[in-house]
Amino acid sequence: MSIENTPALPAHSREASFERGMEALTAIDGAGGQKVIDSLAVISPELGHQVVAWAFGEIYVRPGLAPRDRQLVTLGMLTALGGCEPQLEVHINAALNVGLTADEIVEALLHAAVYCGMPKALNATFVAKKVFSERGLLRAQAA
Amino acid sequence: MSIENTPALPAHSREASFERGMEALTAIDGAGGQKVIDSLAVISPELGHQVVAWAFGEIYVRPGLAPRDRQLVTLGMLTALGGCEPQLEVHINAALNVGLTADEIVEALLHAAVYCGMPKALNATFVAKKVFSERGLLRAQAA
Amino acid sequence: MSIENTPALPAHSREASFERGMEALTAIDGAGGQKVIDSLAVISPELGHQVVAWAFGEIYVRPGLAPRDRQLVTLGMLTALGGCEPQLEVHINAALNVGLTADEIVEALLHAAVYCGMPKALNATFVAKKVFSERGLLRAQAA
Amino acid sequence: MSIENTPALPAHSREASFERGMEALTAIDGAGGQKVIDSLAVISPELGHQVVAWAFGEIYVRPGLAPRDRQLVTLGMLTALGGCEPQLEVHINAALNVGLTADEIVEALLHAAVYCGMPKALNATFVAKKVFSERGLLRAQAA
Amino acid sequence: MSIENTPALPAHSREASFERGMEALTAIDGAGGQKVIDSLAVISPELGHQVVAWAFGEIYVRPGLAPRDRQLVTLGMLTALGGCEPQLEVHINAALNVGLTADEIVEALLHAAVYCGMPKALNATFVAKKVFSERGLLRAQAA
Amino acid sequence: MSIENTPALPAHSREASFERGMEALTAIDGAGGQKVIDSLAVISPELGHQVVAWAFGEIYVRPGLAPRDRQLVTLGMLTALGGCEPQLEVHINAALNVGLTADEIVEALLHAAVYCGMPKALNATFVAKKVFSERGLLRAQAA
Numbered sequence: 107m108s109i110e111n112t113p114a115l116p117a118h119s120r121e122a123s124f125e126r127g128m129e130a131l132t133a134i135d136g137a138g139g140q141k142v143i144d145s146l147a148v149i150s151p152e153l154g155h156q157v158v159a160w161a162f163g164e165i166y167v168r169p170g171l172a173p174r175d176r177q178l179v180t181l182g183m184l185t186a187l188g189g190c191e192p193q194l195e196v197h198i199n200a201a202l203n204v205g206l207t208a209d210e211i212v213e214a215l216l217h218a219a220v221y222c223g224m225p226k227a228l229n230a231t232f233v234a235k236k237v238f239s240e241r242g243l244l245r246a247q248a249a
Numbered sequence: 250m251s252i253e254n255t256p257a258l259p260a261h262s263r264e265a266s267f268e269r270g271m272e273a274l275t276a277i278d279g280a281g282g283q284k285v286i287d288s289l290a291v292i293s294p295e296l297g298h299q300v301v302a303w304a305f306g307e308i309y310v311r312p313g314l315a316p317r318d319r320q321l322v323t324l325g326m327l328t329a330l331g332g333c334e335p336q337l338e339v340h341i342n343a344a345l346n347v348g349l350t351a352d353e354i355v356e357a358l359l360h361a362a363v364y365c366g367m368p369k370a371l372n373a374t375f376v377a378k379k380v381f382s383e384r385g386l387l388r389a390q391a392a
Numbered sequence: 393m394s395i396e397n398t399p400a401l402p403a404h405s406r407e408a409s410f411e412r413g414m415e416a417l418t419a420i421d422g423a424g425g426q427k428v429i430d431s432l433a434v435i436s437p438e439l440g441h442q443v444v445a446w447a448f449g450e451i452y453v454r455p456g457l458a459p460r461d462r463q464l465v466t467l468g469m470l471t472a473l474g475g476c477e478p479q480l481e482v483h484i485n486a487a488l489n490v491g492l493t494a495d496e497i498v499e500a501l502l503h504a505a506v507y508c509g510m511p512k513a514l515n516a517t518f519v520a521k522k523v524f525s526e527r528g529l530l531r532a533q534a535a
Numbered sequence: 536m537s538i539e540n541t542p543a544l545p546a547h548s549r550e551a552s553f554e555r556g557m558e559a560l561t562a563i564d565g566a567g568g569q570k571v572i573d574s575l576a577v578i579s580p581e582l583g584h585q586v587v588a589w590a591f592g593e594i595y596v597r598p599g600l601a602p603r604d605r606q607l608v609t610l611g612m613l614t615a616l617g618g619c620e621p622q623l624e625v626h627i628n629a630a631l632n633v634g635l636t637a638d639e640i641v642e643a644l645l646h647a648a649v650y651c652g653m654p655k656a657l658n659a660t661f662v663a664k665k666v667f668s669e670r671g672l673l674r675a676q677a678a
Numbered sequence: 679m680s681i682e683n684t685p686a687l688p689a690h691s692r693e694a695s696f697e698r699g700m701e702a703l704t705a706i707d708g709a710g711g712q713k714v715i716d717s718l719a720v721i722s723p724e725l726g727h728q729v730v731a732w733a734f735g736e737i738y739v740r741p742g743l744a745p746r747d748r749q750l751v752t753l754g755m756l757t758a759l760g761g762c763e764p765q766l767e768v769h770i771n772a773a774l775n776v777g778l779t780a781d782e783i784v785e786a787l788l789h790a791a792v793y794c795g796m797p798k799a800l801n802a803t804f805v806a807k808k809v810f811s812e813r814g815l816l817r818a819q820a821a
Numbered sequence: 822m823s824i825e826n827t828p829a830l831p832a833h834s835r836e837a838s839f840e841r842g843m844e845a846l847t848a849i850d851g852a853g854g855q856k857v858i859d860s861l862a863v864i865s866p867e868l869g870h871q872v873v874a875w876a877f878g879e880i881y882v883r884p885g886l887a888p889r890d891r892q893l894v895t896l897g898m899l900t901a902l903g904g905c906e907p908q909l910e911v912h913i914n915a916a917l918n919v920g921l922t923a924d925e926i927v928e929a930l931l932h933a934a935v936y937c938g939m940p941k942a943l944n945a946t947f948v949a950k951k952v953f954s955e956r957g958l959l960r961a962q963a964a
Contacts, residue, residue: 145378328469
């Protein structure tokens with residue numbers, strides 16, 4: 107027996123939103139976003155759809171805030187929420203993809219210590235360490 | 250040297266509450282609940298006792314809310330709290346045990362995106378994926 | 393000088409989603425929901441639109457979870473999040489509107505003490521007290 | 536029509552726990568605790584009962600941690616949770632009642648800035664300001 | 679009797695950090711920041727000192743992230759934390775002071791709905807409404 | 822290419838604060854604290870500096886609250902925040918180092934159930950179990 111997710115509502119333009127969102131998702135998150143969507147396919151394809159069609163296709167694509175600025179807000183939120191390390195990993199990659207420098211990201215997470223306290227700033231910084239290490243961006247240790 | 254937990258208060262009916270709670274815990278959580286209690290035995294048997302005797306023996310057993318409804322509230326709380334993946338695993342199993350369908354659980358976690366945001370909805374959905382996978386409930390991937 | 397919110401994206405079916413959502417919002421939240429949307433008009437009409445067209449028009453209307461069950465999950469989330477007393481007020485009203493009894497709501501908030509602790513359970517219960525008082529549902533105090 | 540809360544479970548020793556808890560509650564929280572219980576009477580007497588009989592009658596009375604130490608832990612938790620200002624007010628009073636000095640409380644909330652960030656430390660400190668003001672404990676402002 | 683806060687540690691350069699921080703605080707927060715410091719004088723002057731000398735004098739003044747970018751991160755964090763409406767009020771003013779437009783702020787809080795959920799996005803947007811109203815920045819309502 | 826963190830501000834007495842903080846950190850956290858600082862060296866040495874020079878060199882060293890009392894507050898905060906298991910591990914060790922007994926720690930985490938709910942109390946207790954196990958402090962299981 108397998109679950110049968112609730113059938114999607116009669117589509118009116120789900121496809122258009124989804125296409126627009128997928129384009130934005132790919133530009134911003136790269137492979138990381140697509141991997142999340144894929145991993146939802148067997149459990150909650152509608153959640154995957156909404157991440158793409160709503161979060162990216164309705165909100166991210168709006169011209170009112172630059173992609174780089176959206177990631178600054180997002181890094182702040184994910185650090186503050188706590189327990190969102192998988193999403194932080196995706197969005198630290200995204201932040202680099204849309205033009206934030208590694209130094210700006212590190213500085214944003216230092217700034218987070220003022221508002222979220224040291225533990226959450228540390229947790230987020232260690233996620234950045236993992237991402238920067240994978241992308242060859244870690245500073246050389248002082249000899 | 251080993252710790253010696255504070256001796257229990259003079260019992261007046263700890264046993265009765267505990268027995269009633271253990272019955273409820275077993276009916277709702279199955280093996281998952283008992284495993285948590287067992288793993289507390291060497292560190293905080295009193296916390297184990299209170300989970301059984303108070304949470305289950307005093308609150309869960311009250312007739313004012315159906316077991317199925319209690320799990321809906323619980324799934325909402327655990328998703329919102331964040332960082333409670335071990336408890337979500339126990340309670341997604343519990344939700345299935347008391348009559349929620351896999352589809353209703355998936356839909357409840359999609360609903361959670363509206364109130365808790367996408368990251369927490371995703372974290373909870375991936376816990377559901379693990380539980381459904383272990384219980385053979387995952388939908389077949391579209392070919 | 394007044395702010396000029398980012399113009400909406402080229403509509404493809406914003407109206408259809410909005411209409412469907414407004415119908416659901418009215419049925420579930422009654423006047424409370426409409427008041428929130430109205431109060432957003434001068435600051436963030438797009439947020440008002442998304443509450444209606446996405447939260448209600450895309451998620452709430454899905455048949456996979458009964459309206460009553462959605463409110464149980466929602467009460468759990470809002471209690472756990474903390475600081476969401478205005479939304480709790482709307483949704484305790486909504487819960488009554490879709491068929492939960494006052495007693496079931498009180499019991500759900502007692503159940504919340506197990507998972508969120510006493511302070512959040514108390515905060516939510518005092519919101520319920522305000523709503524029930526306005527609707528004439530408070531129990532008569534024992535003489 | 537008024538709500539009729541779920542009848543209490545067949546009592547086995549609810550009274551004994553309640554009496555013991557009420558004694559502890561009065562000693563620790565003074566009038567503040569009783570006022571919370573009273574205000575629950577018309578909405579959720581069972582929540583009031585559990586605060587007294589369980590939180591105070593089962594946990595607080597345990598000899599394993601001094602009353603003063605319990606309030607230090609409690610101040611930390613309430614500051615970190617956020618949105619629990621009413622409970623902080625009760626427990627800053629309680630902390631003074633069980634022997635913490637005003638200076639120790641202020642210092643504990645300064646310490647909280649390290650772990651919870653400045654906003655939550657500020658929120659808690661302003662609650663302490665209100666309590667200390669009511670009890671005539673505010674330092675004279677430098678002339 | 680009045681509390682006597684723990685005497686400050688032997689100063690080594692508290693004054694220098696404080697002066698630098700006060701300059702930054704005034705430039706960024708305007709009157710709002712000073713008011714918070716003043717209101718701490720009778721309860722926790724050291725917390726006031728640390729907000730100025732550490733948060734502003736050590737972190738904010740670092741050149742690694744533009745003031746405007748620091749406010750974007752800060753708005754994200756305060757929205758996500760919840761229960762920080764007083765700080766949001768200060769920082770929405772600050773955001774305007776350092777060059778974010780009202781529209782960018784509104785868009786950032788709409789973006790927050792994706793990551794923090796609707797209730798926290800709504801709470802933050804209503805704080806923005808209050809600030810914009812005080813500064814004459816609200817859009818004229820459609821006639 | 823490697824990141825080059827923002828150069829430190831013109832030092833005025835960073836060294837003095839750092840030295841004082843490192844002494845405190847070593848006395849309280851033992852090896853655990855130093856390990857965290859070391860692991861920050863290649864990603865955010867300034868965050869490492871601020872943990873030592875500010876959190877320990879400015880706040881922890883203040884005489885207004887005993888080291889033992891600071892850990893009680895800290896255990897409360899870390900349990901309530903959630904998702905801070907790495908920091909809890911450091912601070913349960915620290916609590917033992919500054920004179921709290923294993924039993925007092927276990928009792929503080931039981932007390933946490935009242936204010937944070939069972940899931941967070943359980944998460945923290947399982948971190949204590951790991952630490953006590955490493956330090957040979959677990960109670961012998963009843964035969």
